Structure formats: structure tokens, C-alpha cells
Amino acid sequence: MQTPRVAGVGLTRFGVHPERTGRDLFAEAALAAIDDAGVDRSSIEALHYGNFMGEFAENQGHQGPLMAEAVGLSDRPATRHESACASSGVALREAVRAIRCGEADVVLVGGAERMNNLGTAGATEALAIAADDLFEVRAGVTFPGAYALMARAYFDAYGGRREDLAHIAVKNHDHALENEYAQFQRAISVETALEAPMIAEPLGIYDSCPITDGASALVLVSDDYAVRNDVDASVAVTGSAQGGDTLALQDRREIARTPATERAADAAYGDAGIEADDVDFAEVHDCFTIAEVLAIEALGFYEVGEGIAAARRGETDRNGERPINLSGGLKAKGHPVGATGTSQVVEVTRLLRGDHPNSDSVSDATTGVAHNAGGTVASVTVHVLEHTRRGEVGE
């Protein structure tokens, strides 16, 4: 079986770009990835693309062919995948399978989201379609509310307080300071976070990721292709897996844990032949600060109930033993929903390759993980990336 390698990565700057169309955003990221890969555009055999709310933001479904056309690949098979905030995570899984099963040697994968043209209220309403319409949305649940329920449940079951969460926001803002693609390149203090307006008790505005427009893209190639064509692709996708859970929180036994992440992580580590302890750093889905806590526990980096103190203790910051969200995370880098999954993999790749502003924090690292979650962690993808020489993994 072929091992997929990351030959090139591309991002738009994440931020507020209400005037830019999805196709405009995606073309920028995809063309940057193709340029970074140094492969001829005509060698790309397929596009797997993640988008979540195009129906509302642009009255546009069926975005696979549209995005292929935007990058000059209109005669290639192109598919849109949607799993809410994990949309490009699942797109990446399909691209990985296409290479593994020998169907393609060069695949473009990415995602884009246009959100700010809907306004904050409109975007929040559109985001709600990731929850169960009949049993959650009609009862008034929005995502800040749902994650607030999870935070309260966590505090009740395992302890912790708002200040612990504030340290996560402070850390992720700090990590984004030098990231030129980040929506917020600005330091905040614990006091700023704690004194900011409340969104849904106990989550304040600094516990929440922003509404973001942006795109991300990767060119994946098979190990064989990289060797044959002397493509510089030092980072391989060695593990890929997905986990699921009920869409509605009410249908779960416990809402202070995220078993979909546990299942995806177990499967992805098994796929890569590693264990949680082998992971040097990770990009995790911190749509709200509490989500980072739930993620680092479910990924096996902390025992249940222990993740809450990680940022406060400095264990997950740029100087810590296992840095989390060196990109700034969804919190500070931003969260253009359909772009987030592959954007995390772009960041992990750059960190491993050594061309990320925060690469110095992980200069000895060989193994990074990207964790992408949809809804209230009902859909999760986990990807393991390893820095290896071409031809070293696979078969």
C-alpha cells in the first residue's frame, strides 16, 4: 500500500474577507500549495474538498467541480465532503485512501469557508445546522451554548474553573503572534480573558474562536511518485482515522468526555504504529477553550480530568513538553470551518519541515498530530504526520 506524503501546502490569510468568494479563497490556497509542491498542475488527478455552509453563505452546493475549475482542473474528478467543522479532515481521509489504494499518485485536498458575509448572527445560525435540528436547534441550542454545557459538565465532574480556560486562550494567542496567516496576531492576558463579555456561561468571548473566512490546501503524492519525480516531500501521512458519536448531546452518556476523539486517536495511532506518548506536538480543534481540554485528554496526552491544568502549568505552550496549537489554534489563527482540517495539517507539516515561525519550539520533533472535530465532537478525524525520508515508510 502506498504512503501519502505532503508535497506542498498553501493557506490564505485567515480573517474577515466578506467580499471574497469561496472560489477566490480556495484558488489562492490551492495555487500556493501547487507552487510549494513544485509539481506540474496537470499531474493532479483529483480534488477532495471540504466545505460546510456554502449553501447558506453563497447559495452554492456542488462545490467540487467549481473549485476544480477555479484552479484550472475542471476535467478532474472533484468532490465536496461535509462533516461540519471536520469537513476538510474527512476530505483528507478520502485523499489518503485514494493514494493508499493506488487509484491516484497526486491529489489536491483542501477546504474553504466564507462566513463573514453572513454577519455574526447569520453565521451562528448557519453553524447550528451541524447540530440536530429536531432535538437541539429547535430547543434553542447554539454551539457556544452546547460547549458551555460541556464545560459545566467537565467542571462538575473533574473540577477546574474559568481561569484554567483563560490560560488556554492566552497560550493560543501567544502562539499566533508570529503566524502571518493568523486572524489575531495579538497577545492577551488572563485578566483580559476573564473580564471580557460572557458568551454562554462559563465561556466568555476569549473562550470562543472567531468567525473566519479562509482556505487551505495540500498536495499529497504517493511515496513512489515522490521518489520517481524527486519531489521534496519530507512529511508523510502515516495515520488516518475517523470517529463518530451521536449528533445530539442529549443522546450521550456523558458530555464531559469525547469518545469520538478517543476512537479516532486509537485507530490513527494504530494505523501509524505509534502510541500517544510518541506524539511530539499537536494541532487540536479548540473551537472553544474547553474543546482543547477535551481533545488533549481524548488524544491520550492527559488522563481524564488532568487536561484542564495543562496550559496553566505551561506544559502545552511553546516551551512546554508537548506544545498544543503552535499555529494559534482555531482560537487565534481563526476557524474558516471547511478549511480548518487541512489548515491544521498545513501547520503540522510546516512545523515538522522547519519552515514555520514556531518550528524552533519543536526542532527535535518527528511526529505531529492533527485533530479536527465536527459539531459537539460527533465527527472526528485524527491524522498522524511523521518527518521521514522518502521510501522510508510504506509497503
Added chain:
Amino acid sequence: MQTPRVAGVGLTRFGVHPERTGRDLFAEAALAAIDDAGVDRSSIEALHYGNFMGEFAENQGHQGPLMAEAVGLSDRPATRHESACASSGVALREAVRAIRCGEADVVLVGGAERMNNLGTAGATEALAIAADDLFEVRAGVTFPGAYALMARAYFDAYGGRREDLAHIAVKNHDHALENEYAQFQRAISVETALEAPMIAEPLGIYDSCPITDGASALVLVSDDYAVRNDVDASVAVTGSAQGGDTLALQDRREIARTPATERAADAAYGDAGIEADDVDFAEVHDCFTIAEVLAIEALGFYEVGEGIAAARRGETDRNGERPINLSGGLKAKGHPVGATGTSQVVEVTRLLRGDHPNSDSVSDATTGVAHNAGGTVASVTVHVLEHTRRGEVGE
């Protein structure tokens, strides 16, 4: 590489069920497929699901986990794929890859669509998001209009007239007569078709598929799994491919041909190691009668310009040499968008197994094809199904 086999199939009756939710429809089809497969539900490892307009019909995105939960599989990875009317065709491709690359042995795949609760005008408006919003929809293009343009272009380039198209509608209504899952089990005459109200010149109401609610599902298993567990799965998916084209008609060189189908067919036949002449019968995407003409030409069954007369000459009916749309097609069986791709594969499987009301028309057949198209044939999947003994294909 493992060969995927169809272990079980399930359908709801296609028709007008505005009161039924998508999850209700899908659960019925999926549980029927699981029952038909005779596998334990707990053996299912993943769900790949196609849906197109859930955002509009039910304010519901992120339907993968929702549908998994509806069939009691909420802890399994579940993904929604969207490529307009080819949504479950692309879902099937992902399921095929998952089995081929050894990631799973038992996969549930299917699709559902709820449309009639939107009303005809609302459904037509929702369908339009499969076209290019900026360059087609805002200019007033709807799908009946777009296919009417393609029909006119065909008549201009290759000849043909409305009566030729009427024969296709008559044939497909005839094929649906005994299909208990069909929306219309009722014969029509050429005169009825020609005298019916015009929708978009030259397409009348009988040239158009109806607005349909419904669901379809398949249980796919690996060849190894079928042998090990003595699963009765006599039909294998031996070819799977996808083709693409520009989303907007205006960006194409010619609109009386459908190169996305040509590309998908070439690749699927190559994948299966067959040629067009080896195909005994096919289910093709006849959302409008002209679409059947374009499909049978692009699938290599007819030279360009020759497909228009096939139904009139009786070559594609139940007694013809290569029957097309023995299910009744989208025209008479109905077209619940997200369900159509896998529904075609359900029909091909039953025809090959011998348990379809029209199996007698293809009693010597070994090879059937399913052709699923999105938009104005911008996304196409082609699947080749062959009746083979377990263990006969693969490796």
C-alpha cells in the same frame, strides 16, 4: 487489493412523503439492506452517506452521524458526501476505496433526500444550488432550462426531435410498471407525452423526472469477508470511477456531449477490465429524457448522434439488446437526489441476482453499469457490477 461485494440492498418506496424525515427514510432503507445482507449490524464499520439539499429541506447539515445514529451505529465513523445529484454515487466510491485499501470489511453506504416538503417551486430553487450561482443561477438558469439548452444543442448538432425523447419516457414508464418501489407505476403513450404541458422548450413534463422523497442503501463487504463468513454476495463492484467538468454550461466547448461521463466510463471500464460492449444493461441518470441520450452515447453504447433513436427503435427497452433503466429510471422510478446513485446500484444488483421484477429481461446478463450524474453532468460516477462467484475476482 480487496474486491467489494454487494451483500445486501434496501430501498424505501420512492414518492411523495412530505411528512417523513430524512432520518426516518434512511433508517428504513438501511435496515432493509442490513436485513437483506444477513450480517450482524454490529459488524458494520463505517457509513458513507449521500445527501444534497438537507440544509434547505430540514435545516440539517452534518448528516453522517445523524444517519448512523438512526440505524443504531452512532459510534461508527459516518460521513456525508455531496456532489449534487451524484451524492450517493460519490459516497459509494468512498466505500469502495475503504474496502479496497483494507481499511474496512463491512461498510454501509446509501443516501436519502426529502424534497416534497419544500413544494415544487422550493425544491426547484434548492436544486439550483447544484449550478453555478454567480454565472448561471443569477442569470435565471434552472435545471429544466439548462437541460433544455442541451437538448436544443443536441437537435441542432445531431438531429432528433421531441418524439424521439417521448419514446424514452414511454419506455421508462413501461419499465416501472412492476417495480413496487417506483413513484409512477403507470403506462403512458407517446401522444400523452407530446401533448403534455411544456416545461422548458423542447422538454415537456414527461421529459422531466419528478420531485421525490426516498432513500436507498447497500451493505458492501470485502471478498475475503464474504468467503470467511459465508455471506451470499454474488454481485461484485469491479469498476468505480468518477469524471468531472465545469459547473457552468457556458464554460464548455460543446453542450451536446458530456465528457465527464466519457471520462468516468473509460476509467471505470479500465478499472473493471471490460469494454463498453461487455455491458449487458445499465441504469443511467435520466433526470430529463435528453440526459438518457447523452448518457448512452458517452457510456460508449452508441456513437455520438446515434443515441437519440435508440428508444424509438426499441433497442433500449426490456426486449432490446441492451436495456436501459429497467427500474423505470429517474423518470418513472423517481429521483430523491441524494438517494439516486446507490438506488441505481440496488436495481443493478437485483437485476443481476435475479430477484428484480424485470430480471427476466436480462436473464443471461453478467455485467451491469450504474451511471450517476450531478448538475449538468459536471460530476459523474460510473460503477461496473458483475455477477461472479465469491473469490473469483480480487487480489
